[in-house]
Amino acid sequence: MSLLGLDVGTTGCKAVVFDIEGKVLSAAYREYPLLHPQPGWIELDMRLVLEKIKESIREASSQVKRDSVRALSISTQGEAFVPVDKKGNLLSNSPVSFDNRGEKFVQWWEKALGKERIMKITGMPLHSMFSLNKIMWLKENSPHIYSKTWKFLCCGDLLIYKLGLSPTIDYSLASRTMVFDILKKRWSEEILSRADIDPSLLAEVVPSGTVVGEIPQRIANSLSLPSRVTVVTGGHDQPCGALGAGVKEEGVAMEAIGTVDCIASIFKEPHLNKKMLENNFACYPHTVPQFYITLAFNFTGGSLLKWFRNTLGKEEKEKAKKTGKDVYSILINEATPEPSSLYLLPHFTTTGTPYMDTNSSGAILGLSLNTSKAELIKAILEGISFEMKYNLSLLEEIGIPVNELRAIGGGAKSRKWLQLKADLYGKKMVSLKVSEAASLGAAILAGVATGEYSSIEEAVEATVKTKEVFYPQEEKTRIYEEKFQIYKDIYPTLKSLNHRIRGAAVA
DSSP, X not given: OEEEEEEEOSSEEEEEEEETTSOEEEEEEEEOOOBOSSTTOOEEOHHHHHHHHHHHHHHHHHTSOTTOEEEEEEEEOSSOEEXXXXXXXXXXXXEOTTOOTTHHXXXXXXXXXXXXXXXXHHXXXXXXXXXXXXXXXXXXXXXXXXXXXXXXEEHHHHHHHHXXXXXXXXXXXXXXXXXXXTTTTEEOHHHHHHHTXXXXXXXEEEOTTOEEEEOOHHHHHHTTOOTTOEEEEEEEHHHHHHHHTTOXXXXXXXXXXXXXXXXXXXXXXXXXXXXXXXXXXXXXXXXXXXXXXXXXXXXXXXXXXXXXXXXXXXXXXXXXXXXXXXHHHHHHHHSOSSOOSOEEEOXXXXXXXXXXXXXXXXXXXXXXXXXXXXXXXXXXXXXXXXXXXXXXXXXXXXXXXXXXXXXXXXXXXXXXXXXXXXXXXXXEEEEESXXXXXHHHXXXXXXXXXXXXXXXXXXXXXXXXEEEEEOOOHHHHHHHHHHHHHHHHHHHHHHHHHHHHXXXXXX
């Protein structure tokens, strides 16, 4: 008996089959491109995405015994949606999170309801990324599509529908639309009324880990799945990843170290106060019942290492080619062992929390003729981590302390980076034996819903295994705390200048 966890991301999808002890039995990955049809538009061809998902399911399921997979669940990116007509046809491409077509409606909502009221209802800081603003854009700019729409479906509910079942969305993913009332656990009548959107255009909302039904035989055959596979609601990818990392109690958080560096922290009582709003921290239901979750993130994250590789890492790329080693591992291992004398502001794309400042820029301070490549690499790792340390300090001020971080993603494979984070944060970092945490989180939800585990707690105990623990080294933590006091002043000091530079570049 096995469980299938799907993870549908912005540029790729993965199907992973686990046994009930959390061991990976098979996995398949497919990529798809982001489309940029106009400046500021960032879309996915969801028809292609669905095909790639089907391919990954077929490949993963065909590698295990024919009758092995009993249930599946889905972890997906947030915000992205697609309009669907009554016959199931997709009527347009899907705008992803940072497609900017919703920007106009941010000001509209500020006047119509106010960001404080929106936060109190939806738990979301008012921002153009959320699905609602792009649905309103579609209604205004493509009325011919809007009038044909039967449902607006996010990735998870769309896939459930394409698996032959009624379109159903879980609380965590529904929250990323900025339409869901996180306290009443239903679509917000107040938000929908202001937006003049019929609630029938949205999927049914249920908790994560709810049985939706069984995949019809015809569809199961086309996916190389056995008969009577149960489909269970999953969740937004970060809450699913947190569950797959074993985050089921306060004080423990997940850190996904990838292109984006993201920390997911959980708590029992919802935090919907002014401090959360000021720092752009969302508050919405976790995939674990009775808990809420918030995300702190830096958009540039690990992509800074890619930038360094492409601009200054020619030797490392050649070394990786000759040895077959991962180029990022080579780069990280070349970093100086001691804390760097440099300071790096990791705003090379845009910022994440707490600023959400699209006009900030990256900066490297403290350069001299003696600066080495090894110091620059260390400064990159430190800068990304200082940004997350600042977010952790703000969460602590709000009343969401974190004592332990469980690392997932590509960066979690580097022992050197995890030790640096432990030293810099002054907190315990934990690596895990299974790196596919989002898929595992979805599989756990499927297993609990179908009775393979008696509870989330039992499932986590059975499947989530610690690989290694990294404790902070006192002397380095002291040095990093001193550096942090300087780091906190860099963004406010450079903010005005960076905005002037960005303005001059646009002009």
